[in-house]
Every structure is written in C-alpha cells, then in structure tokens.
Amino acid sequence: MAWEQRQLNDVVKFSKGKFYSKNDLVEDGNEVILYGQLYTNYQTAISYSDTKVIPKPNSVYSIGKEVIIPSSGESAEDISIASSIIASGIIIAGDLNILTPLNTLNNTFLALALSNGKSKKELSKYAQGKSIVHLHGKDFRKLILKYPNLNEQIKIKEFVLRLDNLINLHQRKISKLLKLQQQFSKLLLVKSSHDNLKLRFKYFKSKWVLHKLSELAPLRGGYAFKSNEFQHQGIPIIRISNILSNGKIDGDFVYSKKLSRDNHVTLSENDILIAMSGATTGKTAIIQENHNRLYYQNQRVGYFTKLDGVSYEFINVLVKSALFNIQLKSVLVAGAQPNISAKDIDNFEFYIPEQDEERKLIGQLYNNVTKIIQISQKRLDSLMLLKKEYLNKIFI
Template sequence: MNKMTPQIRFQGFTDDWEERKLGELASFSKGNGYTKNDLVEFGDPIILYGRLYTKYETVIEKVDTFVNKKDKSIISEGSEVIVPASGESSEDISRASVVGKSGIILGGDLNIIKPVNYIDSIFLALTISNGSQQKEMSKRAQGKSVVHLHNSDLKQVNILYPKLEEQQKIGSFFKQLDNTIALHQRMLDLLKEQKKGFLQKMFPKNGAKVPELRFSGFDDDWEERKLIDIAGNISDGDWIEANHIFDTGDYRIVQTGN
C-alpha cells in the first residue's frame, strides 16, 4: 500500500496525500496575558491552555471560563488551531483544538496556528493530535517536570494532507462523532444523577419507617433488625432478584406522604 494514502478513505478520493512542514502551511502566534488566577465568575470568555487537558474537544464552541479583559489581549477570529505550549508530560501538549467562534480571548501558554486557505482547521487539529504527528510533537517537547512546546518546534512537524475537499470530509466525520459522544455523555450524566436521586429517596431516612419513593402497591412499614440477625439466613448461592426492576416500563414509583 502506498504510504502517502491512508488505509480507509471516503469513496471518490484516490489521490496521494502531500507531505510538507507545518511551517509552510500556516502562520503562528501565541496567546498572552492571562492565567487561571485571572478567572472571574462573569466577564469576557477565555480559553486557557489547561482546558485542552481537562475538557478536550476537537472544536471548542462553548466557553465557560471568563476574565476581565486586558489591553493587548489576543482575540480569536475563528478557526484558529491552538496547541498547549506547556504541560506535565509530552503527551499532554501533543494535542490541538479548533477555536470554533470569534471573540474569544486566547490566554497565555497557547500556541496559535492559522492555516493557509487550502488546509482545513479541523483536519489539521485532528492530524496534529493523532498518529505520527502526535509522536513527532512528543519527541520535540522539551523539559522535565514541566515540558514545553514552542511554535518553532511546531513549524518543523511533518504534515500529511489530501486535497481540501477530502480534509473537510474527514473533519466533518469526526466532528459528528464528537457530537454523538457528547450527547451520550450528557445522557450518562443525567442517568447517574437520576440514580443518585433514587438512592436518596428509595431508602428510609433516619427515623423514618418508609422511604419517600416506593413502587406502586407497597405501603407496609419497613422492618429494622441487626444485620447479624438476618445474614445467617442467606447462603452464598442465594441471589436477590432485583436486577430486573428497571428493565421494563411495568413498574410505577409512587411518592409517600413523608
């Protein structure tokens, strides 16, 4: 197989990919002026380099960190690719995100890459963050307790890329996957919160004889005994058949007067 093409491609694309230094494909700058100590509850939206570790997204469209804007701030125009300039490990800083909208302040310790018009930003962020490009960036990272990656290092990274149309197709595909993952993550978080709420309400609180929420048809008081008094009646082979409770919609939970 030709090493200048990937193993899987979208139908209709057959041309070899090109390889050039990133320094030939983009202009470079750096964020400045802010650290996490500058964060406030309300103000102008900002991206700090730590977000790429704690809340990584291929495309950053919503920002929930704010500062009071200073003079000479670096403001996004949209579609910039940002790479951390420092981190705890070379793997930490070998990742990139796209700034999805304009008007966001770009804080210190961010390398800012503005690709030429025939390089798609999402594709560039993906290729920097994965495969051979990520490994090359990791090798170029410098330092021990804190590692650094400068624009001068990024310029030397070799980038393989196809024609713009195929780049956009790849970028759109992975962005859709990211959106699907985010949706399922929100659903998972909601289910965890629901479970937490049920656990709090489906067992009696201190001093109560019944829980706040019960299944329909059950209204007797719960009994209270020492565990040692009932544990002897349970053998290792016994199973409590409770795993079916939420498998169907046949159960209805009712709230008591407590």
C-alpha cells in the same frame, strides 16, 4: 489523490496566547480558553467556552480559524494535543501555541492531524523538560505535515465531528441516568425509622425494620490461593485488582486448576463483590455476562452471599447507596494499604421494607436503570472505538 507533504512553517502562521490564569476567572465576562481546558475538557473543535474573564488590553481574540496546542504540560504525550477554534471573539490565554492555517488547510483537520498518528509522535519529540515539559512554536516549525486537498479535509473533519456529537450525546445520557439512579436510591431508602419515604410503590404500607447486613447478605471471605500455583489457563481467580473503580470486574486474570472441594470459593454471574483492601477498597462490583462461567474468589475479595427470602437485586441497591458509603467510611482503616473487615461490613445497619415483594420492586427498578446504562455504555464504547480506528487509518 496523493496527499501533499509540507513543513508546518510553510502552511501556518505561528503566534502565542497572552495573559490569564484560573485566578482571573469571573462569572460574567468574555469567553476565554485556558491551556488546562485542553486536558480537563478536551474538544476537537471549540465553538464556545464556559470560562469567563474581564478582558485586558492587547488580549488575543480568536477569528474562528485557529489551532491551539498547549505550551506546557506534565508529559510529552499530554502536550501533543491540538484543538481547533471555530468561533470568533474567544480570548486565547497564555501558555497556548496558536497556529493559523493558510487557505490550503482547514483548521479542524489540522488539529486532528497533529493529535493523531505520526504527526502526534513527532510533535511529542519536540517537548522539552522533565517534571514539566514545554513545547514552543519555534521548536516544531519544521514538523512535516501530510494533508489532502481541502474538500477531502472538510469531509474528514465533518465525519469526525459527527462521531463527536454522537459520543457527547451518549455521555450526557449516561451521566443523567447515573444521577437518576442515585436519586432513586435516596428516595427509596430511609436513614431511620423517623424518616418519611419520599417515594414508595403503591399499595405497600408496612413498616420499615432495622436489619444488619449479615441478616440479609452475610459477607463471605475468599481463599488464599498461592501465587506459585497460578496457571495460564483454568478457572479465573478474581482478585482485588480485578474489582475496578468503575464497578466492573475486569483486568488481568490469573487462573487455578479445579479444586476438589470448591463450594466455598466459587462465584458466578450476578454475584456482588467488594474489595476489602488495596487501592479500590470498599468498591463493589457485579459479575456480568460470564455465560455461566465459573470463577474462584481470592482472599480480600468479599462476596455478599444470597439468602432465601431476600431479593438479591435489593442487596445491590443497598451496597451502592450513600447509606452504605457513610458506614463504610466510619470503619475504613486508612494507610498505605487501606482495608476493611468482613465483621465490620456485616454489622452495617439498614432500614428495609418488611415485605420482600417491595424489596424486589425497588431492586428491579434500580436494575432496569442499570441495564439501560450498560446498553448506552456499550454504544458509547463502540462509537469511541470507531473513531479511534478511523483516525488510525487516516493518520498513519
């Protein structure tokens, strides 16, 4: 069945939120939605708000059928976003446009329609301003909206909300696993010889001894590849820009021809790297799932080398630990171009178990949690891609 096409002004009632800012927030009061929440904690459909205020006279309360759009933001793209409110009694604060659909429109479907496809592009055109852009209801009343019958609207919004629920579940799972992993490293490592381990594998009773990182995984510097020799294919070169803040090796690669002698610059799967300058200075990452592909190591990329008798999985625990970050902050040279030296990192000190068997178990435990996180992240990425593709097909 063909979708109907109407001006917004014909199918919704326009109004505005009132009062309130972050300064009005209290621990106990009436639920409120501030315009900033649509940027910091976006939800397709809002059923509750964990922010509270003491109600003022003449406040605007939701009836559970509204759509809200920010009245101001940093860019036209940011401001072109809508959420539905599906609960009554929530205060709608100032700087929010309120659209209350007539009976022919479902409010969550309307929020999706305005946040995607052609309607989103058209909405952004009505935003005015430079450093701060503004969007007022009177400016986009004539926006053309396409929509199907009410039954189809409800099916579309229910499918998207099911995807949202699955996405939220995976996000919460990953968040909990990351906290668990951080807790493991705190419990399984000690700061000094006087600290007592809060968690230890059974049957291990040997002392923990102090070692410099250079004795466990000395840092190897990279090679100064010349930019005029970069190629469009060949062996990918890992530069500091490829070490991302999320701990992944990714981004745009440049390539090199095969060097005649390259043992001093080759990298492979599971190698641990650190950015030694630039925006991600001090961030570490592991080369994952490269299917035995070879990489070259550029300058200012550090590689923690492998030594016999030292569990490399345990090295990963060390460089991801709070103890590593504390020492990193003490040697980091700040400025327009932050940097660290290989010598400083090699001098980082850690108390570690005498027996490598215990180090292996600590590393394996940490790595097992990492693998579960990676699997969950892949599922999350797939769900988010599915949602994106579905919305792109529905709202052309």
